[in-house]
Amino acid sequence: xxxxxxxxxxxxxxxxxxxxERLLAExxxxxxxxxxxLTGNRSDGEDLLQAALExxxxxxxxxxxxxxxxxxxxxxxxxxxxWRRRGxxxxxxxxxxxxxxxxxxxxxxxxxxxxxxxxxxLAQLPxxxxxxxxxxxxxxxxxxxxxxxLGCAEGTVKSAAARGxxxxxxxxxxxxxxxxxxxxxx
Amino acid sequence: MSSTETDLLHDxxxxxxxxxxxxxxxxxxxxxxxxxxRIALRAAxxxxxxxAAGVIATVALPGAAPRAGHQGPPAQAGAAAQTPxxxxxxxxxxxYVSSHTERALAAAQRKNLVEEIHTVGQNYPLGLxxxxxxxxxxxxxxxxxxxxGPTANQENVWSYRGQLREQGLDAAGKPVFxxxxxxxxxxxxxRTVLNVSGTGVDYTSRAxxxxxxxxxxPAPAGQTACASAFLPPPVGTTLDWAAQIRTALSCGHFxxxxxxxxxxxxxxxxxxxxxxxPYTVTLWVDPSTYLPIRLIWNWLDPRAQGPGTLTGDxxxxxxxxxxxxxxxxxxxxxxxxxxxxxxxxxxxNL
Numbered sequence: 167x168x169x170x171x172x173x174x175x176x177x178x179x180x181x182x183x184x185x186x187e188r189l190l191a192e193x194x195x196x197x198x199x200x201x202x203x204l205t206g207n208r209s210d211g212e213d214l215l216q217a218a219l220e221x222x223x224x225x226x227x228x229x230x231x232x233x234x235x236x237x238x239x240x241x242x243x244x245x246x247x248x249w250r251r252r253g254x255x256x257x258x259x260x261x262x263x264x265x266x267x268x269x270x271x272x273x274x275x276x277x278x279x280x281x282x283x284x285x286x287x288l289a290q291l292p293x294x295x296x297x298x299x300x301x302x303x304x305x306x307x308x309x310x311x312x313x314x315x316l317g318c319a320e321g322t323v324k325s326a327a328a329r330g331x332x333x334x335x336x337x338x339x340x341x342x343x344x345x346x347x348x349x350x351x352x
Numbered sequence: 353m354s355s356t357e358t359d360l361l362h363d364x365x366x367x368x369x370x371x372x373x374x375x376x377x378x379x380x381x382x383x384x385x386x387x388x389x390r391i392a393l394r395a396a397x398x399x400x401x402x403x404a405a406g407v408i409a410t411v412a413l414p415g416a417a418p419r420a421g422h423q424g425p426p427a428q429a430g431a432a433a434q435t436p437x438x439x440x441x442x443x444x445x446x447x448y449v450s451s452h453t454e455r456a457l458a459a460a461q462r463k464n465l466v467e468e469i470h471t472v473g474q475n476y477p478l479g480l481x482x483x484x485x486x487x488x489x490x491x492x493x494x495x496x497x498x499x500x501g502p503t504a505n506q507e508n509v510w511s512y513r514g515q516l517r518e519q520g521l522d523a524a525g526k527p528v529f530x531x532x533x534x535x536x537x538x539x540x541x542x543r544t545v546l547n548v549s550g551t552g553v554d555y556t557s558r559a560x561x562x563x564x565x566x567x568x569x570p571a572p573a574g575q576t577a578c579a580s581a582f583l584p585p586p587v588g589t590t591l592d593w594a595a596q597i598r599t600a601l602s603c604g605h606f607x608x609x610x611x612x613x614x615x616x617x618x619x620x621x622x623x624x625x626x627x628x629x630p631y632t633v634t635l636w637v638d639p640s641t642y643l644p645i646r647l648i649w650n651w652l653d654p655r656a657q658g659p660g661t662l663t664g665d666x667x668x669x670x671x672x673x674x675x676x677x678x679x680x681x682x683x684x685x686x687x688x689x690x691x692x693x694x695x696x697x698x699x700x701n702l
Contacts, residue, residue: 186379194378199369212375219382284361285368303358304365334361 182226186219189233197241203300204245206289218244239315246297246316287337295330302327385500446608449620449637450601456642457598460668466675467594468667469509474660478520479503480529480552482694486565499694502556504528507698510678511593512671517679518698527555531696532681551681552696560683561693593664597635597644600624606635614646643668 190197201218202211218241222233229236288296294316301312302323309327313320460467471478480501504520511517517532533550549564600606606622613619619636636646647664669675 183379183383186383190374190379194374195372198372198374199365202369202372203365208372211372212378216378216382216385219379220386223383223386282364282367284357284364288361288365288368299361300365303361306362331358335357 182223185233186222189237193234197237200238200300200305201241201245203288203304204242204293204297206286214245215241242297242301242315243317246294283338284334287334290337291330291333295326295333298323298326299330299334446606446622447604449608449622449642450604450606452642453635453637453644454598454601456637457594457644460643461594464513464671465668466671466678467509467511468669468678469511469593470506470665471509471662472506473662478505478507478698480520480531480554481697482552482563483565483697484694486567501552501696502528502554512676512679515679517681520698527553529554529556529696529698530681531698532679533696548695550696551683552693553681553683553687555684558684558687559690559693560687561690561696563693563695565695593647594644597647600633605633609634611639612636617645619645641668 198211198215201215202208205211205214218237221240221244222229222237225236288299291299297316298312301307301315302309307315309320309323313323316323480503482499482501484497484499486497502520505523506521506525508519508521509517514535514537515532516535517530519527519531520529522528530553531550533548536547538545538547546567547564548567549562551560551562553560605624607625609621609623611618612621614636617636617638620639622635622637624633632650634646634648634650635644637643638645644666646666649660649662
């Protein structure tokens with residue numbers, strides 16, 4: 167059983183839908199990867215991207231020709247704001263993620279290299295720090311570009327990146343012997 | 353291996369996502385969901401000519417007038433939590449007020465006060481979602497299948513010892529949805545089992561239903577409470593507002609901002625100093641009881657939906673039979689019972 171995948175008749179198609187499909191055909195894979203990086207797993211990434219698409223469609227009139235920019239900003243801002251907040255017990259889900267999969271102690275006994283550990287540790291960071299790190303070090307945006315996309319000050323980006331990197335360092339401490347120096351680029 | 357760890361982080365994200373492809377039909381699902389949402393919104397906000405007036409009237413006099421759509425009894429003395437005390441002549445510090453408010457909230461819980469909150473959102477539609485199923489996969493990831501429902505402009509919330517009722521209203525104070533839930537929590541080895549049962553009423557479709565879910569969750573690992581415990585952005589479902597306020601206070605997330613008149617009360621005003629996102633929180637507490645009387649979240653940055661706010665006005669009342677009655681959802685005559693509804697979970701429609 168899926169969301170609205172209930173066999174109902176598809177609605178009439180609109181120009182917005184055609185435009186969105188064109189956008190996804192060109193940039194969908196990259197957006198999907200970003201969503202997975204932001205949420206830590208595929209299913210949440212799909213949900214996040216779908217929610218961002220819904221918001222794009224909802225505000226189609228305001229998009230003014232830059233659907234990709236709008237979708238990208240929405241995706242990152244929804245992720246940075248914690249995105250899935252509905253319901254008191256639903257809010258326990260991030261704890262489930264954190265408690266269930268990402269214990270560095272458990273990883274220490276596995277033959278997992280630092281890259282894999284960093285990927286999992288990223289999912290344990292607060293949403294805003296995670297969004298900043300993905301934008302800065304995966305999308306390779308500058309501090310100014312990241313700040314503009316997230317609608318915050320450059321100083322906020324800088325401190326979030328520094329705190330995020332520091333936390334990643336702590337979470338991946340078992341790999342200290344294999345670690346190059348962690349520095350924040352400008 | 354890359355020469356710097358930030359390059360390594362880039363590689364790790366690449367590896368994490370490298371084989372991922374866009375799922376088929378994602379745009380179609382988004383389109384259908386958005387279409388359903390628009391239909392629900394249209395129904396919920398019928399009669400919007402009175403929206404602005406309704407919201408302003410509700411916010412203007414918190415606690416001083418009967419609240420729009422409030423179907424429960426009139427609130428009783430919120431000061432029941434503590435013996436009223438005269439305002440201290442010494443300058444109040446944030447630490448002093450925070451610790452007293454924390455204690456007042458703990459006392460309110462011990463004395464089993466019913467917490468009543470009236471919330472009004474701006475750019476923050478409060479919706480009733482039906483959770484159809486929930487399961488955890490082997491990796492510990494929660495999977496939720498849900499169905500969006502009607503959206504409200506304001507909510508009345510009653511919370512008491514695991515019982516929660518949330519009543520969504522349109523701007524004119526007309527009920528849009530009503531939902532109650534009871535959560536029983538029990539440890540089961542290394543897991544916690546939550547039995548949640550609820551009743552939902554959808555005024556837009558004149559339907560009601562009962563539903564329950566059992567959730568078996570891993571016991572939460574040790575948390576770094578203060579690192580992530582600042583009051584999250586408004587979440588609509590407010591079961592843990594008091595607990596969240598206590599945590600934020602204990603972590604020193606507020607500073608004093610003087611006094612301000614809230615209804616008849618010369619309230620102590622606290623503003624957030626540590627934020628975990630682009631929002632600020634302002635808290636007003638009653639100087640005679642140190643219980644919160646109002647909390648407002650503000651989004652500062654212009655974003656897709658524009659700046660948003662959510663205001664919560666609190667009342668703390670004794671658990672009299674009358675006040676406990678407010679926790680029950682009443683199904684209006686003539687509404688049809690559905691037999692396939694999901695667990696009603698009011699919250700934010702993002």
